[in-house]
Amino acid sequence: MSNLLCQLKVMTKVVADTGDIDAISLYEPVDATTNPSLILKAAELPAYSGLLEEAKNHGRKMSTKQAEQVKYACDWLTVGIGKEIQQVVPGFVSTEVDARLSFDTKATINKARQLVELYRETGADTDRVLIKIASTWEGIEAAKVLEKEGIRCNLTLLFSFAQAQAAAEAGAYLISPFVGRILDWYKKAEGRNYIASEDPGVLSVQRIYNYYKKHNYKTVVMGASFRNTGEIIELAGCDCLTIGPDLLNELKQTESILVKKLDADKPNCQEEKQVLNEAAFRWAMNEDAMAVEKLAEGIRNFTKDQVKLERLIAAKL
Template structure:
């Protein structure tokens, strides 16, 4: 499974990219707004940090606005993927953009039918929101499982991005149901390698080594 970072913070992206763990980045208007910087400047900077897909979202609501904005955004860098909302106008835009060779990521997917329609329209990626579905008593993981089965059954090339990831367990569950990608907030990404038993084991090793060194010193290094 590929790991994307769900952030617009360039410092976080650099930090995790240096570990070789980041396959791409997803942003949205809320994440961009938190940075307090120009949208185009932020997106273009991210595209220089990672070589993988960078999702940048349109803000228009109509077909015409989305297509116009998508064409502009896609021109900023070769690795940009344009995020389009899951609406009727959005689906129309995805069809046109797909025909033009502009890659798209349909966001705010909450049902199988929405994901299937986005795939049929030509979306390169679809983003089911795990946490938000869990919040209303549905299962985001079950949606990913169903979408994977259906897309596989019919040979769609569309990749599934598990979004709205709230925990390391979400990442685990997404991997178990064959999600192609998990897009993970930086604060969650940093927890993926953490475990209290690892910390305990490292402390034990350090203590044992210190005791050994002390004994060596007391024995004159013999």
């Protein structure tokens, strides 16, 4: 009998939810995802001190104004870490757009183009870059444009079925439904715990996955933000799962039989296909208090860490 991580890799693409090169090398995932919180942690690691210096110099070269220097340096550092991660994973690296642009379609598109161009300038493989964008209506509209330009997108901070429907219709390459954060909300709202098979985050991803497979959407479903290995076990068979180092280690240390719970050839879905316009999308979101609250909270928290990263770089400048 092999460990759970080895068995999971047979039925699901395993993605490392970290910017730590050592952790990525240890667990050998196919892809890796980053966000402002992970970049902030990575920037404080000794392994990235050289990149931090490069970022500082790049910022100074691009502008004489410190505020602009900081923004250029942040982008350079983010892309530099992404390029480093590409050296140890064979697949995609996800790089996130500034969360403060989440309600501005045009600005999101421009920032995504800039990040891809930076990857190109550094000699990285732009075909293995996913641009992460918050799953607001504006973000989804930006992804629609970018996908047509050949820039693949990872729509993140996804909590509702409406967000998943709109993302698939936009032709997004990949979505990241946040399993653990959904669970957090329901535990607080209802004052109870859940077994893994009844976990609201797990049920949300299962519903989205089966809907996509029934209606032949090509958008990849990547469960994210896990709180325990039970959630991961219940989503075995999902297209992708992005998992943090602690849970990757727990899966690696556990020997048990892993049962495939999701099967693209046998989607368990009775729902008809529905295409949402902006009004229908916003109404569906309005009716889902959990999704509204967690989306807003996620954008705020990513913004806080983006600001902390900028302050770190400003201090270096």
